[in-house]
Amino acid sequence: MFSLRSLRIGATAARALTYGTVTKSAANALTATTATALVSNQVSLGVFRTGQPVRSFVVATVLRAAATTTAGETKKTTKTKKSKKTKGKKMASASSTKAKGATKKKTAAGDVTKKTKTTASEKAAAVEKKKAAADKKKATAAKKKVAAAKAAEVAKKKKAAAKIKAMTPEEKTKLRVRELKKAALLKEPAKLPEHPWILFIAEKTKGVKTADGARANLGKIMPELSQEFKALSPQEVQRLRDTADQNRGTNAKDYEAWVESHTAAQTVAANRARTRLNRIANTRRRLIHDARIPKRPTSSFSIFTKERWATNELSGRPLAEAARTLATEWKSLPATERQHYDDLAKTLSEKYTQEMVTILGRPVSQSPSPTPSSP
Numbered sequence: 001m002f003s004l005r006s007l008r009i010g011a012t013a014a015r016a017l018t019y020g021t022v023t024k025s026a027a028n029a030l031t032a033t034t035a036t037a038l039v040s041n042q043v044s045l046g047v048f049r050t051g052q053p054v055r056s057f058v059v060a061t062v063l064r065a066a067a068t069t070t071a072g073e074t075k076k077t078t079k080t081k082k083s084k085k086t087k088g089k090k091m092a093s094a095s096s097t098k099a100k101g102a103t104k105k106k107t108a109a110g111d112v113t114k115k116t117k118t119t120a121s122e123k124a125a126a127v128e129k130k131k132a133a134a135d136k137k138k139a140t141a142a143k144k145k146v147a148a149a150k151a152a153e154v155a156k157k158k159k160a161a162a163k164i165k166a167m168t169p170e171e172k173t174k175l176r177v178r179e180l181k182k183a184a185l186l187k188e189p190a191k192l193p194e195h196p197w198i199l200f201i202a203e204k205t206k207g208v209k210t211a212d213g214a215r216a217n218l219g220k221i222m223p224e225l226s227q228e229f230k231a232l233s234p235q236e237v238q239r240l241r242d243t244a245d246q247n248r249g250t251n252a253k254d255y256e257a258w259v260e261s262h263t264a265a266q267t268v269a270a271n272r273a274r275t276r277l278n279r280i281a282n283t284r285r286r287l288i289h290d291a292r293i294p295k296r297p298t299s300s301f302s303i304f305t306k307e308r309w310a311t312n313e314l315s316g317r318p319l320a321e322a323a324r325t326l327a328t329e330w331k332s333l334p335a336t337e338r339q340h341y342d343d344l345a346k347t348l349s350e351k352y353t354q355e356m357v358t359i360l361g362r363p364v365s366q367s368p369s370p371t372p373s374s375p
Helices: 004-019 024-035 041-049 054-165 169-183 196-205 218-230 234-260 264-281 300-310 319-331 335-360
Strands: none
Touching (some): 300 319, 300 335
């Protein structure tokens, strides 16, 4: 189909060629027809073959040239469109390829990251598993060690028991004495002389030896030392007394430090061992004085008698008579006054119970305060 503009231009050209009036504007119009297809090659050749006049042939030739030009332009336009379309397809294909490559790279990077994370988690799990196995192994070894120690202790006790069972009574007594001496804490700090006479003897016999190098026999030199001490001047005696007082203070500090170097429980055990040792070995070892050991609470009657003795109203009376008087007064006390002493005794008992648990770690069974019967 021809456009309206192409048909107009073709008609103008045909008139001009027919009547010989081709002008510049018509030529330009003919030139412009190259932009639009008017007729095909078959139309122009048909005009020539049918014997049309020359002018008609010229018109046909012009139309053919215009058609050829128009066809070339159309072909060129079609080729340009195809080229653009092909270029667009290539660009789209390149973009698609690039996008696919980026996607592949991203996927590959994600796979690497995922694989790295998986590898790291597997390594951490392996480390934890290895650590747990090592801990379990250590715990098992520790349990075996404890069990072996317990078994060795049991075997040792059995062996000692069998050995004791085979002993004679005298050997058992000696063994018991040895054990009590270990628990009695007998190695107390050495004391400095606390009396002027003892201090004088220590000063006079220090470094004194016999001709053969042995220590001097005090029995032989004691009479001489006694006469010399009696002949001392008052100033020298006062010096000995002052030194003895200083030694007494030093001894007290050293003894207190030695006691505090042990726990209160060790002191209690040592006193118990000393008491048994005195009974078995017939000795007279003093008990350790430790202010940390809780004192047993006194009864309400003991608190009452202590207050009565503090009034000095019973001083000068025989002990038996004073005891009967106190018992009679206690029984005749009103309930309100006796309650006062019972409350004091209860407070002391609770304090003792708490101190026994705190200091010695031993609970104490509570017992009611004893009430003495009349003599």
